[in-house]
Amino acid sequence: MSEEFQNHDPNSGHTETEQHIVGPATYGIIFAALLVGTALTIGASYLEMGAWNPVVAILIACIKATLVVLFFMHIKYSSKLMKLTVGAGLFTFLILVGMSLSDYISRAWGQW
Amino acid sequence: MSTIVSLPDQSTARVPKRNYLTNENGLLSWLLTGDHKRIAILYLISITFFFFIGGALAGVIRLELLTPQSDLMAADTYNKVFTMHGVVMIFLFLVPSVPATLGNFLIPIMIGAKDLAFPKINLLSWYLYLAGGAMTLAAMITGGVDTGWTFTTPMSTHFSNTNVITTGLAIFVAGFSSIFTGLNFIVTVHRMRAPGMTWFKLPLFVWAHYAASILMVLGTPVLAITLVLVVLERTIGIGVFDPTKGGDPILFQHLFWFYSHPAVYIMILPGMGVISEVISTFSRKRVFGYTAVAFSSVAIAVFGFFVWAHHMFIMGVSNYAVLVFSLLTMLVAVPSAIKIFNWAFTLYKGSITFETPMLYAFGFMGLFTIGGLTGVFLGTSGTDIHLTETYFIVAHFHFVMVGGMLMAFLSGIHFWWPKMTGRMYPEKISQLAAVVTFIGFNFTFFPQFLLGMLGMPRRYAAYPAEFQVLNVFSTAGASILGVGYLLPMIYLVWSLKYGAIAGANPWQATGLEWQIQSPPLTENFTTIPVVTQDVYDYEWLERQKEHEVTHVG
Amino acid sequence: MDSHAVATTADAHGHEHDHPAYLRHHFVSYEQQTETASFGMWLFLLTEIMFFGGLFTAYLIYRNWYYPAFVAGSHQLSITLGSFNTLLLITSSFTMAMGVWSAETKRHKGLVWSLIATLILGIGFLGIKTVEYKEKWEKHHIPGDTFSVQSFVNPSSDAEAKAAGDKPMGLDMARKTEVYFSLYFAMTGMHALHMIIGIALLCGMLFKAVRGGYMDGNIAFVENFGLYWHFVDIVWIFLFPLLYLISRHQ
């Protein structure tokens, strides 16, 4: 039996910071922001903005989703690993959508 | 031939009385176990079962192709046979083969943990696998499927009147088993490493599984939703893939290959992990370019998501997309090549010995190289137009999947057999089996490259008479290959009772798994190890042994 | 002779310190266990993102191909009901967040009431969804054999289409509304399925909370359920504008 494998302090390998508790005040503000976002997106759909209509709709949805992820889902207060995990999901999602669309968009360009 | 095997004195040695196999008794103690090692054994038994079903189907295919006419069975039966062969081999054997057995058994031990992060989910994943397997068998018995493992639309949605729905749902369920395995591995590798076990001290086996797990978690759900859409299309006729309603069958291809290209790396990366361990151990050297090999696994996983349309070059995707995906496909060959080169450099000036795992590893290196390089031919869009849907493709993927992954699986099973069971397999006959497998493999699949070049299409029961000679070669080779697979089945079971007592570290290998008793205790380690040595640190092992001797003396 | 570098004989359960009952044997500490659980949950949510990803891809492609059909199809949905449902779901996300906070700060009553509110809001959402589905059923807007393009080739025969001022569509494009409704049902149906699973879990959690559960610091389940619930909310945040709000001004 070697010295290398001795008993150790159980927490020595894990240096995570203490968990951050998000309170009602923050949740309330985010809730209000989400309601405003919903109102905005409904309102915007009645305006004539041409090609900008879908852009605005998606943009507002993204902002709302980001708020939920950051605050309701605590990612703002989480470790780098968690942030990276969310990023990886988003990245792969965009690859799926983006690369598939690249085929559809360029089909119309015809032959060389 | 020299050997590194060092076994304990057989007259006094015993398999330790207390270990994970003897810890508890009774069927329930297995069916309700949370122990990753027992779950690995459960998986090993089930995938072996499905491997032999898939193998029998392969035998039937080769028999039919012995003659140019479709005489053994009707053409539509043949379609069902090759479909079932593909489905069983890919989803029920290759995808779980190494990860769910060796990965499950070894990852916690290699990183110095007592178990995976979620033991219950691990068990659940095995039950899901069984459910998927049972559904597949049910689909087979009640009439089969004839779409090919790729479920191509509109064949699968409109024209096939076979059990597409049952099979699709079976794969859906089995897919979740794979998702849960991957999820468990990722969390385990991040969260459960022993003190001192930094990322760059992880064995390459763990890196490879980590990369494969990313693919399982991010890729498999896309397959799941695709199959759901196919099932909905068949049942209520939603129009998403139906051209008569305005849907696009090519969208099915996009979604299917978005999973299935990464899936081929799910099927090879864990095998690459095995090869890294084996090559290092049997040349007694640290893997050359450890960091490069580690990162190449991750690179394969990431690039793997960018190339899927190379399966669709002739299917009506845009020319520009063909160009881009063709170039990106070349890119993914780079990390694969990095691995091959680094293994070759590891061998260079190593003290190489030729035990069975190493023989399989050599087989892997040669065959995977050929498989990978022919993949580059296929990724080149011009060449692909000639070769696609021919036997060239069949040969390509059998070189990587059978020549690559199956060789790696057998290599790993032999290598860790003493750890899993406490006993050695018989060396001479297993070396014979490895050689027989290699010879049989080449006889079976090399002629298929030639057949493909000559233009023999895949997936037909009959073919023009001029292709017969090469097909006879292939069928003959398949029977040799069959013997090569039956042998281990027999002698490994034999060795459970009669094999030599292995002791903790028969190969003098450096991984943490070799520093504990074989078979391990249920809790793996009595005290959690503190890792101070480097990975593949053979000098550390030497010092360790000296220490031991003085200690005892 | 056996060279064990790691001790293998000592009693495995000889822990020197006290562990709470819910700490599983293979974790060193409770912190490690909860972090591990929420990391696992996040990975599961990644699979969910990709699962819905396939549907979103299909949606984007067909929306670009058959834009007029998508516009006409979306005019069949009720903005009032859709907006109200959005309100319900966002509120339920808020109440769930409050539930997690109550559990974290060991407020028994707060937890129970938050869960009850979340449950009611969730069921309300599904109720309204049922009303919407029923209306589609009656108007033969369910894809499949019974699908009818009546509302689109002849908008004056249809209250919603008339209200939106839709022009009659050629039969060819009108038939593409079936693709729109396929996606509508696939996406909202998948979402509703997630809600149903969520509500089932919520009931179990409420049952335990009422009887004093989750007050001992072991709240991983509440936290992870919260993540799941918020994720379902996020999916809806995208579905709402994509399905209901396509070009309301035309």
Ligand code: HEM
């Ligand atoms: C090393 C780099 C690799 C490259 C560049 C490559 C390239 C390709 C290409 C371009 C095709 C499509 C051919 C066609 O349909 O016309 C293909 C098919 C295939 N490859 Fe690979 N491949 C590689 C490695 C692998 C590996 C490692 C595996 C599995 C372990 C694999 C399994 C398959 C399978 C199963 C198919 C056929 C799918 C089907 O149509 O049934 N490939 N490969």
Ligand SMILES: [Cu+2]
């Ligand atoms: Cu591929």
